[in-house]
């Protein structure tokens with residue numbers, strides 16, 4: 299095997315914009331997370347291979363899961379798994395990437411990709427930690443689909459990093475810091491992820507996996523729905539349409555880089571239950587359609603406050619550079635709980651409280667438990683903790699992990715340890731990611747051993 303390369307992509311928390319982000323008229327605030335999905339790729343050329351590509355994908359952290367595909371132009375790049383095993387997220391990624399690059403003259407025909415996922419994506423129960431000097435991953439006895447998820451976007455991370463790893467076999471000069479390549483990877487991954495999910499969602503998870511923390515406005519769903527069905531018979535038609543959608547079409551989306559302001563951090567707490575996003579979305583959509591114009595007023599009020607949060611992050615970022623004296627007083631105030639002395643902090647806190655109030659209203663009227671009362675109680679307790687400014691149930695809400703915005707000096711573990719109000723929360727080892735897609739050193743994945 300030659301030219302081994304490795305890549306990683308971050309997970310996500312949709313801090314502001316749940317549900318509204320499904321409509322291209324609203325913008326949202328997505329924080330990329332330090333929990334990352336990784337892919338180590340190597341390739342070689344084997345002779346007499348009947349023009350087939352052999353693609354082996356291993357996810358050994360999950361009961362040694364492994365998928366062995368053969369792919370060829372004659373089969374329309376529809377991957378055939380040797381033992382009939384299925385992982386739609388891997389399959390749609392392979393078919394789109396291979397189809398997209400099918401015009402390339404020469405490329406290696408035997409590809410091996412190892413997937414690694416950081417611990418916070420899944421429940422760690424009954425897992426064995428394997429580490430080396432650089433990385434640490436939990437190994438499970440169960441298959442990937444049987445290990446409970448925490449809701450950080452594992453499938454979006456997987457599809458994005460797998461798209462990158464596979465593309466690197468066709469594009470020897472692939473540079474993930476280049477906007478051009480990020481754009482190609484994002485578009486291919488977004489298409490594969492929608493096809494694997496069987497629906498066209500807002501795509502904020504794939505966008506964050508590619509670009510990192512972003513202000514996001516979704517692409518028009520027609521961009522993806524206009525693609526013809528991918529099948530053996532219409533390979534050429536699909537290929538031409540795919541090239542057009544990936545390279546030429548204006549997706550009319552926004553993914554502009556952002557960050558939490560200096561001195562602020564994101565904290566996430568898992569409540570170990572999880573929720574069914576699809577059902578929540580169905581109920582909210584039904585409520586929205588049947589309650590006009592009141593439902594539009596509620597959405598617009600949420601949007602006003604989402605925009606306030608986005609604007610306040612920009613204001614705080616610029617204050618941290620232009621008025622360092624005021625900014626350090628503000629950070630003192632944040633840590634010590636004098637938030638009402640600073641108009642920016644007061645407004646930030648108020649914006650989150652207003653969003654939560656509106657989501658509770660939608661919960662009551664639609665029957666979708668976006669902020670269930672148990673989470674209300676938890677969030678209300680959290681915002682009393684020293685240094686915690688605001689809290690919310692991110693994304694679709696429900697019983698997923700909660701998100702808090704706090705002073706970077708807040709030690710949430712020690713502030714809450716031994717208190718019954720927090721006995722059901724496990725604080726996740728997470729922070730905001732420093733970047734979206736990145737290239738990693740493939741040596742860092744070698745020699746993982748069980749810790750003693």
Ligand SMILES: Nc1ncnc2c1ncn2[C@@H]1O[C@H](COP(=O)(O)OP(=O)(O)OP(=O)(O)O)[C@@H](O)[C@H]1O
Nearest residue numbers: 357387413415442443447449450451452453454456
């Ligand atoms: N490490 C992995 N190895 C192989 N497949 C994976 C891996 N992680 C995720 N997947 C695939 O993604 C599927 C989970 O996707 P799903 O969209 O249900 O979860 P999620 O993206 O973590 O959830 P959410 O969008 O709520 O954050 C798995 O069943 C598997 O097919």
Ligand SMILES: C[C@@](O)(CCOP(=O)(O)O)CC(=O)O
Nearest residue numbers: 316317319499500693694695
């Ligand atoms: C409700 C929704 O806006 C957010 C879902 O977010 P999450 O998967 O719960 O993080 C749906 C979507 O954006 O596709």
